[in-house]
Amino acid sequence: MRILILGPQGSGKGTQAKRIAAQRSLPHVATGDNLRAAVADGSELGRRVQPILERGDLVPDDLMIDLIRDRLDREDAFVLDGFPRTLPQAEALDAMLAEIGKPLDAVLLLEVDDEVAVGRLEARAAEEGRTDDSPEVIANRLRLYHQLTEPVVERYRAKGMLLPVDGEGTMDEVAEEIAVALENVGVASR
Ligand code: AMP
Numbered sequence: 001m002r003i004l005i006l007g008p009q010g011s012g013k014g015t016q017a018k019r020i021a022a023q024r025s026l027p028h029v030a031t032g033d034n035l036r037a038a039v040a041d042g043s044e045l046g047r048r049v050q051p052i053l054e055r056g057d058l059v060p061d062d063l064m065i066d067l068i069r070d071r072l073d074r075e076d077a078f079v080l081d082g083f084p085r086t087l088p089q090a091e092a093l094d095a096m097l098a099e100i101g102k103p104l105d106a107v108l109l110l111e112v113d114d115e116v117a118v119g120r121l122e123a124r125a126a127e128e129g130r131t132d133d134s135p136e137v138i139a140n141r142l143r144l145y146h147q148l149t150e151p152v153v154e155r156y157r158a159k160g161m162l163l164p165v166d167g168e169g170t171m172d173e174v175a176e177e178i179a180v181a182l183e184n185v186g187v188a189s190r
Contacts, residue, residue: 001026001187002102004080006153007110008145009138010117010124011167012174016110017081019175027075031064031082034071056137058085058144065092072096085144090152106187107156108178110167114142 003020007013014030021028035053038046049059068083069092084090097103112120118138125133132141156162163181167174 001077001106002080002097002104003078003182003187004104004107004156005110006107006149006156007167008112008114008117008149009141010120011110011112012120012171013081013110013167015171016108016174016178017079019171020178021079024079027078029068029071029075029078029080029083031068033082034067035059054131054137056132056140056144058148061086061088061092064089065096068093069096072102073100076102084149084152086148087151087155090155104161106163106182106185107161108181109153109156109162109164110174111164112167116168117142 001024003026005013005017005020014032017030018028020026035046035049039050039053040046045063049063052059064083064085065088068089072078072080084093121133121138122135124130125138131137153162163185165174165177165181169177
């Protein structure tokens with residue numbers, strides 16, 4: 001099963017993606033985690049993307065598309081989290097999945113208001129000390145989400161593939177809503 005999860009930073013997307021992946025024994029493909037790991041390793045990729053992550057900007061599309069192509073070539077099923085974030089990335093994803101015969105089964109959207117997202121991100125900044133969670137960087141990331149990632153949401157909505165879920169409840173409530181949304185489109189819970 002191939003599930004894409006979309007939503008702004010602070011929507012709980014990473015947490016829910018991990019839960020779906022664990023419950024269904026699927027790999028959690030999270031581009032943000034991969035990039036942070038590259039930064040921590042000090043690899044060439046890491047050195048290149050570190051300043052971009054620190055500003056909360058987006059890594060160039062061609063680099064992200066190459067990274068994800070390598071990864072998805074190796075996986076039959078996955079929960080994809082953090083990609084695509086722009087229309088060119090979405091077009092590349094759809095083309096590459098069509099080419100390898102692995103279409104998406106479901107596209108989830110976690111919906112939360114900006115104020116809720118900002119409150120959660122500030123709380124996480126205090127707990128984890130992520131350098132991309134300062135107020136300026138949070139604002140930049142949300143701005144880029146509205147400007148560049150919302151068109152991706154609309155693309156999947158127009159294709160009739162989008163499953164919107166209220167992301168403002170507790171972790172368990174949101175997980176339950178996701179399970180119901182997936183069941184409604186015939187993606188069994190386990
Ligand atoms: P995330 O953990 O998904 O919020 O990602 C953390 C950071 O990694 C983002 O703020 C971007 O700088 C970068 N990043 C992750 N995924 C992508 C992507 N698909 N396109 C561009 N940049 C990305």
